[in-house]
Amino acid sequence: MLHALSLGLVLGVLWLLLSGYFVPLILALGLASVVLVVFIAHRMDVIDHEGQPVHLSWRIFPYWLWLLKEIFVSAVHVSRVILQPRMPIRPRMLNLKATQHTELGHVIYANSITLTPGTVTVELDDDNLAVHALTKETAEGLESGDMDRWVAAVEWETQLDQLIAARRAELKKDE
Amino acid sequence: MFVAAAIAVLVTMLLALILAIKGPTVYDRILAVNTFGTLTVLLIAVLGFLSGRPAFLDIGLVYALINFITTIAIMKFFKYSRLGRHSGEDLGGL
Amino acid sequence: MALVLDILSWISILIGAAFCLIGGIGLLRLPDVFSRMHAAGIVDTVGVVFIVLGLLLQAGWSMAAIKLLLIVFFVLYTSPVSTHALAQAAVSVGARPWVVDEDDEPTEKGDESSKT
Missing domain, CATH: 1.20.5 (Single alpha-helices involved in coiled-coils or other helix-helix interfaces)
Known part of the structure; x- marks a missing residue:
């Protein structure tokens, strides 16, 4: 409803x-x-928490800002790589483990990786991601796990919000 | 200034078109067409400001959505050779 | 004030246009489909965001601004999905990305494209 x-x-x-x-x-x-x-x-039975993520915490907005900054930084990096005459690319495949617990968290993480120039999620299977990275730097940036922690924080806040709401509802019922 | 942006976008569209023509695999071509579509949205928006007709933005909005559906549909067609269902699945699934 | 806004929007549009051109050059220069996706990613994200930001500063508070924001929103939401679908479709038919393992050896720009 x-x-x-x-x-x-x-x-x-x-x-x-x-x-x-x-x-x-x-x-x-x-x-x-x-x-x-x-x-x-x-x-069509498509109205659910996936299409309408109303329960997502407000932490998603600072995350968007951080993601925009990250996109800009890696876009500058990839542009410099492309424009060099020798083009020092080191394409590689990474296998990452997503630390989020819900499917929505995995999808947010995978799409954020794809959105950042220099890294593309090739496959997403439960919490295993296969990522194609263009250079050593982009791969290392991803392996440092900053983005993973951000998404996990957004998700964790979301779960916290849900827990608090559930507890409040319980308390109200008791009264 | 809008003219410069429009020219830059047009040149990039030309580059994407070259890739779409010469791309060795079909996936290069799909990628080029997808980028071409995104650039078309930009071109429509810039042209709308250039000619002072903000109604162009509505067309750009619709084009952005259609571009996405086009890419997904082409991909699905090349992957499964049909648009209605997965290969080997029963009718009734998506 | 109007002049400052104008200059800011011109700078933004120029940056966006430059990123679009770089992305287009990258599309042609990079060796295989997976690395070309990164170049397309530049156009899809930074190019779109900066050009629309420039237009936004020209539009001011109006209906046009809302529509421009919606365009950015839709493009940023749909582009990773189609890129991921493309990568997955390419892998599922057996295309393998061209991979360099050694970190220090200079890369040859070999046109070792993935097979279909």
Whole structure:
């Protein structure tokens, strides 16, 4: 239910932003289309915590900023490698172990690796990642495990939030 | 300044096109087409500002989404040789 | 103030355009499909972010700004997924990345592309 509401809210805000009309008829049509889409998504059984990660902690926003900085740093590095006439690339495959506990954590980690220029996740099997790295530096940056710890921290905060919410609900029931 | 950005994006599109034509494997070509699509989104956005018509951005938005679906669909087609289901699976699965 | 914003946005657009060109050059120079993905990654992330940032500074607070942010959001969300799908599809048909083990030996730019 929470996920359906969140999907409807996202769709509604998106519709309002993109249409820019505030006439009753058009608004009603927009509302109808939002309801229709939520209904179809419900019938397709795709409304769940994966499509609507409402439980993710606020820590995801500082992580995004850190990730943008990281992307910029490695993009500069890869650009310098590409522009050198001899092109000193050392392509290699790495096998990494993700320390996150949930599937969502693994996917966030794998996609962050792919998003950073210089490293691409080739395979993701449970918590084993096969990563293709372009140079020694990018490989070492990944092996230092900073990104892994960041994602694990985001996930851990998320789990903490969930635990606190569950405990609160329990306490409320007791009263 | 917009003109310079548009020219840079166009030149990069040309490079991607060269890769799409000469790329030795089919995956090089798919990669080139994917990059070409991303650059098209950029070009549409820049052209929208160049001609002072912000409505271009809506087209860019839709193009970004279609580009993703195109890449996934082509990949699925080359991997499984059909779009409807995995090879060797029953009908009914995705 | 407007002039400062203009200059900032020009710098940003120029940086983005430069990264796009570098990515395009990398697409042609790098030896196999897996290393080319890194060059495409530059275009998909830094090129898009900087050019759109420049346009954003030109747009100011308007509908155009929201749409530009949505474009960045969608591109940053979809590009790793398609890159990963591409890498996985290439591996699943038997393409193996060209790998250099020695750290100190200079790399030859051999066109030892992966087989299909």
